[in-house]
Amino acid sequence: MSAIYQSLVTIDPITLICTICNLFIQIFLFKHFLFDKVMAVLDARRKAAEAELTEARNARTDAETMKAEYEQNMADAKAQANAIVAAAQKTATARSEELIGEARSQAAQIKQKAEEDIAQERKKAVNDLKNEIGGIAMDIASKVVEREIREEDHRDLIDEFIRNVGDAS
Amino acid sequence: MDISINGAKILYTFTDVPLFGTIHITQTLVMSWIVLLIVTGLCIWLGHGLQVENVSRRQAVAELLVTKLVEFVRGNMGSEFDKYIPLVGALFATSIVSNLMGLVGMWSPTADLSTELGWALVVFVLITYYKLKSSGLVGYLKGFLDPIFLFAPLNVISEFATPVSMACRHFGNILSGTVISALIYAALAAASYALLGALGANLVVAAMVLLAGILFSVLGRSKKQTFPKILGAVLLVLGVLALLTKLTGGLAGQFPWLDIGIPALASLYFDWFSGCIQAFIFCTLTTIFIKQAAGDP
Numbered sequence: 001m002s003a004i005y006q007s008l009v010t011i012d013p014i015t016l017i018c019t020i021c022n023l024f025i026q027i028f029l030f031k032h033f034l035f036d037k038v039m040a041v042l043d044a045r046r047k048a049a050e051a052e053l054t055e056a057r058n059a060r061t062d063a064e065t066m067k068a069e070y071e072q073n074m075a076d077a078k079a080q081a082n083a084i085v086a087a088a089q090k091t092a093t094a095r096s097e098e099l100i101g102e103a104r105s106q107a108a109q110i111k112q113k114a115e116e117d118i119a120q121e122r123k124k125a126v127n128d129l130k131n132e133i134g135g136i137a138m139d140i141a142s143k144v145v146e147r148e149i150r151e152e153d154h155r156d157l158i159d160e161f162i163r164n165v166g167d168a169s
Numbered sequence: 170m171d172i173s174i175n176g177a178k179i180l181y182t183f184t185d186v187p188l189f190g191t192i193h194i195t196q197t198l199v200m201s202w203i204v205l206l207i208v209t210g211l212c213i214w215l216g217h218g219l220q221v222e223n224v225s226r227r228q229a230v231a232e233l234l235v236t237k238l239v240e241f242v243r244g245n246m247g248s249e250f251d252k253y254i255p256l257v258g259a260l261f262a263t264s265i266v267s268n269l270m271g272l273v274g275m276w277s278p279t280a281d282l283s284t285e286l287g288w289a290l291v292v293f294v295l296i297t298y299y300k301l302k303s304s305g306l307v308g309y310l311k312g313f314l315d316p317i318f319l320f321a322p323l324n325v326i327s328e329f330a331t332p333v334s335m336a337c338r339h340f341g342n343i344l345s346g347t348v349i350s351a352l353i354y355a356a357l358a359a360a361s362y363a364l365l366g367a368l369g370a371n372l373v374v375a376a377m378v379l380l381a382g383i384l385f386s387v388l389g390r391s392k393k394q395t396f397p398k399i400l401g402a403v404l405l406v407l408g409v410l411a412l413l414t415k416l417t418g419g420l421a422g423q424f425p426w427l428d429i430g431i432p433a434l435a436s437l438y439f440d441w442f443s444g445c446i447q448a449f450i451f452c453t454l455t456t457i458f459i460k461q462a463a464g465d466p
Contacts, residue, residue: 004182005175006195008344012283014189015177015197019278019287022205026263029209031255034216038235041219041228048221 130162137161172355174348177281197281200270201263204278208262245456253295253459260288261452268343268444271350272436279447280347285339289332292455296331299462335454342447346439353432358425365422368407369414379408 006012137158177195186192215231224232238261242254267279278284301309313324368375385401388394414422 004179006177006179006193006281008174008176009282009340010176011286012193012195012197012281014192015195015281015283016287016290018198019201019284020291022201023259023263023288023291026205026208026259027255029205030212030259030262033209034212034231035235035238035255035258037216037219038231039239041221042232042236044221 134158134162172351174351177276195281196276197278197284200276201267201278201284203275204263204266204270208259208266211262241452242456245453246460250456250459250463253456256291257452257456260455261448264288264339264448264451265445268448269440271343271347271444272440277343277347279339279343282336282340285336285451286332288451289336292335292458293332296458296462299459299464303462303464331458335451339447339451342443346443349439350432350435353435354425354428357427357431361425361427362422364407365410365414365426368411369422372412372415375408375411375415377408378404378411382406382408 141154177197179193179195180199181194183192183194184190215227215234218225219228219231235258238258239251239254242250242257246253264279267277267284271277271280297309300312304312313321313328315324368378382401382403382405385397386405387401389397389399389401410421410426414420
């Protein structure tokens with residue numbers, strides 16, 4: 001059986017119709033199996049990249065906010081620390097001044113008391129001396145007068161004498 | 170020697186089919202189904218298991234192809250015609266695979282005018298649809314009277330010339346490739362018979378050719394020159410074949426030795442270059458004609 005050929009340049013309606021149908025089938029298959037899938041992947045990738053970019057931008061904003069907050073906190077802490085130190089210094093100064101004042105007043109008290117004591121001791125000593133001198137003077141006078149001098153009789157005399165001694169001493 | 174260049178082989182004939190009468194199942198039909206399967210298979214292979222991250226080499230190729238296709242269509246038509254990207258892609262893939270079918274010795278569906286005419290008619294329908302859409306029925310009909318009514322016949326012809334020229338351009342290029350391939354094969358076979366018939370007739374001549382081949386080969390190798398090397402190789406092969414022909418009593422001379430390898434050079438242009446460029450031209454024209462028909466948006 002010898003092969004039958006179509007003529008070289010011819011238009012066969014069946015082939016024409018089949019070609020058109022094939023083309024539409026091919027379009028559908030190409031779209032379904034390759035084009036749509038690749039486009040979906042490209043789209044997904046683009047979206048992912050955009051999402052990542054947005055995320056990065058958000059993260060950066062967050063970080064900047066946090067940094068500002070941190071700096072604010074640091075500044076606050078520093079100010080607080082300064083305030084505490086200043087307050088402490090003030091308290092310390094006040095306390096030391098108070099202590100010094102107290103010490104000073106105490107010292108003054110002690111000094112005053114000492115002075116009073118001294119004055120008292122002196123007065124006492126003077127009085128003792130007066131009495132002793134009075135006694136001595138009495139003794140001497142009695143020796144001189146050779147008689148008993150009654151103290152009550154000569155009180156004025158003795159006092160005058162002592163006064164004179166006191167003035168002289 | 171007679172060379173016959175025929176259209177598609179008729180593989181089977183259905184007679185008395187209702188509505189159609191006689192239906193020929195031709196090589197073109199069978200091959201176009203095979204092309205459909207090949208392209209679809211490629212699409213499935215390229216398009217399965219795509220991932221957003223960790224892109225495989227196969228996926229990279231798939232993405233490159235689709236991206237190039239989208240760029241091509243948008244470059245020619247702008248982005249408002251994105252729905253025609255699958256059409257252009259399918260046309261291009263089908264055309265190029267059909268054209269390259271010839272390389273492996275199979276019948277190209279594109280070597281049949283019906284195939285290209287089918288595609289061109291689809292494009293023609295789209296063109297007409299956009300012309301009607303952009304200027305309305307009245308505007309479209311008025312366009313035939315441009316610039317004066319005398320031009321109406323010419324305008325009608327030019328309207329139909331668009332799909333016809335598209336189909337014929339593609340078909341003609343593929344057909345010419347087929348024709349020239351057949352001629353080259355026939356011519357080389359004839360040359361082969363003549364050459365080996367002449368050389369292989371005499372043992373001395375054959376031996377001398379072989380000797381000359383060896384001589385030139387050695388010379389070319391020692392002097393490191395390209396031309397004597399090539400000449401030596403050619404003479405060497407011829408000498409061997411001539412001896413073979415003589416020794417087998419002319420039997421080896423019956424084989425068309427020159428048809429081995431040499432037609433590949435012609436096929437580089439007619440199958441590869443022409444096949445790819447015609448697919449590209451057809452798609453370019455499709456996009457540009459549709460864009461033109463739609464006018465400025």
